[in-house]
Amino acid sequence: MSTTVDKIKDIEAEMAKTQKNKATSFHLGMLKAKLAKLKRELLTPTTSGGGGGGSGFDVARTGVASVGFIGFPSVGKSTLMSRLTGQHSEVAAYEFTTLTTVPGQVVYNGAKIQMLDLPGIIQGAKDGKGRGRQVIAVAKTCHLIFIVLDVNKPLTDKKIIEAELEGFGIRVNKSPPNIIFKKKDKGGIAITNTVPLTHIDHDEITAVMKEYKINSADIAIRCDATIDDLIDVLEAKGRSYIPVIYALNKIDAISIEELDLLYRIPNACPISSEHGWNIDELMEQMWEKLNLVRVYTKPKGKLPDYTSPVVLRSNKCTVEDFCNAIHKTIVDDFRVAVVYGKSVKHQPQKVGLSHELADEDIITIVKK
Numbered sequence: 001m002s003t004t005v006d007k008i009k010d011i012e013a014e015m016a017k018t019q020k021n022k023a024t025s026f027h028l029g030m031l032k033a034k035l036a037k038l039k040r041e042l043l044t045p046t047t048s049g050g051g052g053g054g055s056g057f058d059v060a061r062t063g064v065a066s067v068g069f070i071g072f073p074s075v076g077k078s079t080l081m082s083r084l085t086g087q088h089s090e091v092a093a094y095e096f097t098t099l100t101t102v103p104g105q106v107v108y109n110g111a112k113i114q115m116l117d118l119p120g121i122i123q124g125a126k127d128g129k130g131r132g133r134q135v136i137a138v139a140k141t142c143h144l145i146f147i148v149l150d151v152n153k154p155l156t157d158k159k160i161i162e163a164e165l166e167g168f169g170i171r172v173n174k175s176p177p178n179i180i181f182k183k184k185d186k187g188g189i190a191i192t193n194t195v196p197l198t199h200i201d202h203d204e205i206t207a208v209m210k211e212y213k214i215n216s217a218d219i220a221i222r223c224d225a226t227i228d229d230l231i232d233v234l235e236a237k238g239r240s241y242i243p244v245i246y247a248l249n250k251i252d253a254i255s256i257e258e259l260d261l262l263y264r265i266p267n268a269c270p271i272s273s274e275h276g277w278n279i280d281e282l283m284e285q286m287w288e289k290l291n292l293v294r295v296y297t298k299p300k301g302k303l304p305d306y307t308s309p310v311v312l313r314s315n316k317c318t319v320e321d322f323c324n325a326i327h328k329t330i331v332d333d334f335r336v337a338v339v340y341g342k343s344v345k346h347q348p349q350k351v352g353l354s355h356e357l358a359d360e361d362i363i364t365i366v367k368k
């Protein structure tokens, strides 16, 4: 009996030899949907093991956000870890020095950020080579990934790592496709679009729906989506949209001319972990990508406390979230909040629990 990996290989081979045109788009749509389903099967943990997650790899999460380090062996992940956090993580010239998740912590702009040094991965990791699946499963739960690359090695490494993450349902530096999908009991498939669709073919959509056994649905497409975007929406549970910074390590070993070229790569930060070069820039880029919200508390009649902000995630930054971050009983006595800063029109302004705070807002909670 052929395994899931074999079936995936067969479909990928068939897709590679099928030219995309009007006559083949239905067939290609079906193949893509089949492929997405098989890949999901591969990643779903079974009793015989083989899924994501895993023993010893998952560590307790601390801080407001976590950053996972992904890269081939010996690119300098653990050297970076020690440099950033002071947390010792074994460094050596041989491959697979790090064998499990090593957590550490950075405090940046008053925010506690967890760093997760991970074992090296190799090509084929997502298909079960080495401990790749457990490693990528940890990265998938992070708020940011540092893809660490060795600048002495070919840049094709970047592509290979991205493909490994993509294959595991991680979408790198992307937001979810702007497609609203609503399954219905009857009425057939209704597709509407607000922008011209240059990639998608209705035959392909029909084939995908058929493969997913969906007979009736409203599909509102609000971006120039591809069929892969549509499949991502159908497989939304298995997808994680994670920002990535490429930490281009070991720049101490290259020339200035080579360094100039590296600066053209988007979302990249050239560094030397060993010498501590350009680490400040890496931290600044990390801060931007994490998109955190610092809120300063101002006790009534006193100056705000700028030394220890309450740090919130940008998707959970209402006044209520702020209260809960301090103590869960605060909302019970809450009357109103007085806020100064970017989130309010008037300085100050009285707001309720559902008000969304902005970075560097100042808040006073008035109790009942």
Ligand SMILES: Nc1nc2c(ncn2[C@@H]2O[C@H](COP(=O)(O)OP(=O)(O)OP(=O)(O)O)[C@@H](O)[C@H]2O)c(=O)[nH]1
Binding pocket: 071, 072, 073, 074, 075, 076, 077, 078, 079, 080, 090, 091, 092, 093, 094, 095, 096, 097, 098, 099, 118, 119, 120, 121, 249, 250, 251, 252, 253, 271, 272, 273, 274, 275
């Ligand atoms: N020249 C140079 N060498 C570095 C730098 N950072 C790390 N190294 C060296 O690269 C080798 C591997 O470093 P590690 O930090 O163990 O690499 P790793 O990615 O954690 O490796 P694994 O845990 O095996 O996946 C060591 O010999 C380090 O001294 C750097 O910035 N410049």
Ligand SMILES: [K+]
Binding pocket: 073, 074, 075, 091, 092, 093, 094, 095, 096, 097, 098
């Ligand atoms: K190593």
Ligand SMILES: [Mg+2]
Binding pocket: 077, 078, 079, 090, 091, 097, 098, 118, 119, 120
């Ligand atoms: Mg290591």
